[in-house]
Each structure stands twice: as structure tokens, then as C-alpha cells.
Amino acid sequence: MYTFFREDNNEEIQVDWSTMMSKDSMGYITLEDGVRAREDRSEWSGKIASDVGKDSKAYIKQTEFLSDSMGFPAHQYEEFEADRQLMGFNSIEFIREPDIPFYQVKGESGKEWNRYMKHRGFFDKNRHDKGYTPSAKELEDGKRLILRANDG
Numbered sequence: 001m002y003t004f005f006r007e008d009n010n011e012e013i014q015v016d017w018s019t020m021m022s023k024d025s026m027g028y029i030t031l032e033d034g035v036r037a038r039e040d041r042s043e044w045s046g047k048i049a050s051d052v053g054k055d056s057k058a059y060i061k062q063t064e065f066l067s068d069s070m071g072f073p074a075h076q077y078e079e080f081e082a083d084r085q086l087m088g089f090n091s092i093e094f095i096r097e098p099d100i101p102f103y104q105v106k107g108e109s110g111k112e113w114n115r116y117m118k119h120r121g122f123f124d125k126n127r128h129d130k131g132y133t134p135s136a137k138e139l140e141d142g143k144r145l146i147l148r149a150n151d152g
Helices: 040-050 056-061 076-086 109-118 136-149
Strands: 002-006 012-015 028-029 036-039 063-071 094-095 104-110
Touching: 063 076, 063 109, 076 094, 076 104, 076 109
Parallel strands: none
Antiparallel strands: 002 012, 002 036, 028 036, 063 104, 094 104
């Protein structure tokens, strides 16, 4: 279950994964009674601070990116690999998910990662001084969703 807070009375509520996934870009959902509720992000800052530490710029320089957004289904691997080689993206890798027919895109931060994103029609508006690591439950819920979508 996922914690949200009602806007009308700040009451803490628990919602299931599919409801949580309906949140907007600012972390809000609309409840059945029409009231909006905001996502609880209070635990993020502690995890982020302990992982990153005080020198976040040094952390960013060492970060490798692993993108689901730029990922693709397994049946498109040959197409994406041929394009990667043709365009000379040497530090970009495609990582096969062990349990589902899907590849993630992995790369180091820097010019080549940005060039690859642009080549694919993506742009990055995320802040990289903070991050979020999904819980095991969120990863498992995502896996079930992908398998269901692929008749798995």
C-alpha cells in the first residue's frame, strides 16, 4: 500500500498500486469523493541523503543511468542494437530484464548519454542531486504490470 494525504483534512490514507500509478506529475491523485490527495514523500529525503551524502556533485559524476523509459521490448533488440552501433554509441548498453521480455538502456552520465537521449527523442528534466529507488514491492508490482501487458 502507498501513503497519500487528503488535501481537505490532511488525513493519511493508503491506496493500492494502480491508484498510486494514476498520480499526476506533481504526485497528486483524485479520490472517488473528488478530493485530491498528495503523495507522501517524507521518507525519500532520509534515504537520499544517506545514499548521496554531502558531496552530491561527486556522486552525479559517478552515476550510471539505467532507463526504463528508453527501454524497449525484446523483439526490437536487433533494431536498437544496429542503430546503437551505426551511430557510435559505445558506452550505451542494453540490459535484458531477467524475468520479462524487456531491455533497459544503461549509460554513463555525460555527453554520450545526452546525445543518445536526443537521438531517441528524449530529454531529461530530472534533477540529479536527488533520486528515488523503488521499493521491492514497487518493482514487483511493475513486473506484474509488464507481464500482464505482454500476456505473460
